[in-house]
Amino acid sequence: MNNPIPLYSTADIREIEQLAAARPNPPNLMEKAGLAAAHITKNKLLSNDKSNLLVLAGPGNNGGDAFVTARYLRAWGFQVTTIFTGDPSKLSQDAKQALQNWLNAGGELHNDIPSSGSWHVIIDGLFGIGLNPDKYPLDEKYQRLIAAVNHMNLPVLALDIPSGLSADNGIAPSTAIKATITATFIGLKPGLLTHDGCEYAGEIILCDLDLDAVSMKSPQSWLLDQSLIKTLLPAPRPANSHKGIFGSVGIIGGASGMVGAALLAGSAALKLGAGRVYLGLLANQPSTVDPAQPELMLRPVDELFELDHLTCLIVGPGLGKEISACLCLEETLQTSLPVVLDADALNLIAHHSELASALRSRHAPSLLTPHAAEAARLLGTDIATVQNHRMQAAEDLARNFNCSVVLKGAGSICAFPNGHCYFNASGNPGLSSAGTGDVLSGMTGALLAQGLTSENALLLAVYLHGAAADALLETLAGPIGMTASEIIDSARHLLNQWVYGHHARFRYSHAYSIY
Numbered sequence: 001m002n003n004p005i006p007l008y009s010t011a012d013i014r015e016i017e018q019l020a021a022a023r024p025n026p027p028n029l030m031e032k033a034g035l036a037a038a039h040i041t042k043n044k045l046l047s048n049d050k051s052n053l054l055v056l057a058g059p060g061n062n063g064g065d066a067f068v069t070a071r072y073l074r075a076w077g078f079q080v081t082t083i084f085t086g087d088p089s090k091l092s093q094d095a096k097q098a099l100q101n102w103l104n105a106g107g108e109l110h111n112d113i114p115s116s117g118s119w120h121v122i123i124d125g126l127f128g129i130g131l132n133p134d135k136y137p138l139d140e141k142y143q144r145l146i147a148a149v150n151h152m153n154l155p156v157l158a159l160d161i162p163s164g165l166s167a168d169n170g171i172a173p174s175t176a177i178k179a180t181i182t183a184t185f186i187g188l189k190p191g192l193l194t195h196d197g198c199e200y201a202g203e204i205i206l207c208d209l210d211l212d213a214v215s216m217k218s219p220q221s222w223l224l225d226q227s228l229i230k231t232l233l234p235a236p237r238p239a240n241s242h243k244g245i246f247g248s249v250g251i252i253g254g255a256s257g258m259v260g261a262a263l264l265a266g267s268a269a270l271k272l273g274a275g276r277v278y279l280g281l282l283a284n285q286p287s288t289v290d291p292a293q294p295e296l297m298l299r300p301v302d303e304l305f306e307l308d309h310l311t312c313l314i315v316g317p318g319l320g321k322e323i324s325a326c327l328c329l330e331e332t333l334q335t336s337l338p339v340v341l342d343a344d345a346l347n348l349i350a351h352h353s354e355l356a357s358a359l360r361s362r363h364a365p366s367l368l369t370p371h372a373a374e375a376a377r378l379l380g381t382d383i384a385t386v387q388n389h390r391m392q393a394a395e396d397l398a399r400n401f402n403c404s405v406v407l408k409g410a411g412s413i414c415a416f417p418n419g420h421c422y423f424n425a426s427g428n429p430g431l432s433s434a435g436t437g438d439v440l441s442g443m444t445g446a447l448l449a450q451g452l453t454s455e456n457a458l459l460l461a462v463y464l465h466g467a468a469a470d471a472l473l474e475t476l477a478g479p480i481g482m483t484a485s486e487i488i489d490s491a492r493h494l495l496n497q498w499v500y501g502h503h504a505r506f507r508y509s510h511a512y513s514i515y
């Protein structure tokens with residue numbers, strides 16, 4: 001089994017670099033980084049030996065990486081034009097050496113992009129993890145350079161992180177380089193994987209520079225990707241099974257005008273494998289059957305609490321904030337069932353401190369699925385603060401409420417009370433439409449019902465939900481106009497593929513013969 005891929009903050013990376021530098025024979029990390037980037041550029045972005053490259057070298061060590069990259073590519077016969085925006089006297093020892101080596105090799109420096117010139121590929125070495133957009137914004141010179149690069153619409157390799165993007169938070173307050181590929185060094189950075197990072201990073205290639213980062217710094221965050229998911233899948237079903245084995249999901253929501261939200265969660269729970277799905281609808285005179293999904297059992301909400309065989313409860317899809325919703329949530333929090341709380345269930349908890357206390361003191365697992373606005377209400381802050389510090393917000397929610405949490409949005413972050421975080425690698429803007437969150441809650445409930453732990457159910461549901469949307473892109477069923485219902489069917493298809501390969505029908509078919 002592959003180990004999960006760790007993520008490191010800027011402070012962690014600096015610590016790892018210092019540990020490497022303190023070794024008896026310290027590795028030349030800048031040389032390794034530049035060489036790795038040069039290989040990636042040659043192998044993935046340059047189509048012929050006559051290509052011209054534009055290399056941007058900034059004022060710090062990211063600029064040093066750029067000089068090394070430029071030197072190798074020039075040595076391999078490519079035409080390289082290098083822009084340097086810094087002050088040579090302020091460079092670190094390594095970067096000074098890299099600049100000197102570039103000049104010794106016959107390389108030239110420009111202080112701006114030459115007006116007459118054409119290039120096939122651009123290397124972005126303006127800023128790496130040293131950029132501090134929180135402290136001071138990019139000045140006009142850099143904003144103009146970055147805009148010029150983006151305007152050229154050429155393949156771009158970003159060194160370590162696209163310049164302008166914050167490595168820790170994934171925010172690009174002014175502007176950032178839109179990379180085709182980001183060659184990131186030593187370890188993955190959270191900022192590449194969430195919020196604006198999803199827009200700017202392009203394909204991410206990790207270059208470990210021959211350091212075994214995990215042995216030097218124990219990680220707290222990991223990438224939520226296909227290889228991790230493989231370890232969480234439910235086992236193939238026994239042939240001799242019955243619906244009781246696969247659990248019973250109860251869903252509470254569907255107030256007047258929002259019944260569809262509960263129905264979507266119900267269909268998702270059903271089609272992701274729950275044995276039975278009950279819906280307690282809060283609407284006045286609710287329907288007693290969903291003709292589009294008659295397998296769902298629609299009941300008055302009080303009856304749901306009388307069922308003694310529920311495996312988990314989902315509260316929130318279309319719940320509303322009426323007193324009846326509040327009472328249902330209060331009763332839910334008192335049960336010993338695992339619960340998934342979404343949408344207005346989260347808003348009610350944010351507004352009623354007694355519900356928040358009841359949530360905190362639960363012994364059974366509680367899973368929260370807020371988007372940024374719901375997270376802001378729960379944390380008593382504003383949306384911008386949450387989005388500018390997404391990992392911190394997810395961690396705070398998990399710790400404050402003693403819950404498993406997914407902070408949804410581009411690059412969803414799953415956080416757990418033990419401080420561990422996972423950054424989701426799947427998903428696309430096709431998911432930005434009403435109802436997809438209801439589907440995620442239903443999927444999570446289905447996996448809980450089938451016996452996954454709350455951590456594993458959340459991780460698998462979040463990744464599968466995004467991967468289902470990604471699969472729909474293959475058939476052009478999105479991103480424009482992708483619907484929540486389509487996510488459900490796509491997710492069912494993928495889950496079966498992952499659990500059975502293409503062999504489900506062979507596994508359960510009976511071959512009889514007479515000898």
Ligand SMILES: NC(=O)C1=CN([C@@H]2O[C@H](COP(=O)(O)OP(=O)(O)OC[C@H]3O[C@@H](n4cnc5c(N)ncnc54)[C@H](OP(=O)(O)O)[C@@H]3O)[C@@H](O)[C@H]2O)[C@@H](O)CC1
Pocket residue numbers: 017029030031033058059060061062063064065126127128129130131132133136137138139142159160161185
């Ligand atoms: N150390 C190692 O062993 C290895 C490091 N490696 C590489 O080094 C990179 C980190 O290098 P780094 O620490 O020098 O920071 P870097 O990203 O170049 O930026 C610093 C410069 O930017 C400036 N600056 C900051 N914010 C600004 C703003 N808003 N607007 C304008 N300017 C701003 C800042 O100015 P100052 O704040 O100091 O005034 C300083 O001049 C890392 O990402 C990787 O690529 C690899 O070689 C592997 C080994």
Ligand SMILES: Nc1ncnc2c1ncn2[C@@H]1O[C@H](COP(=O)(O)OP(=O)(O)O)[C@@H](O)[C@H]1O
Pocket residue numbers: 343371407408409410411412426427428429430431432433434435436437438439440465466
């Ligand atoms: N641009 C995007 N990239 C990846 N995932 C997205 C994107 N936009 C939305 N999503 C996902 O879609 C879902 C939306 O949930 P939510 O906002 O609660 O919708 P609703 O309340 O309408 O059901 C979340 O799982 C979120 O992570």
Ligand SMILES: [K+]
Pocket residue numbers: 062124125126127128158159160161162163
């Ligand atoms: K960069």
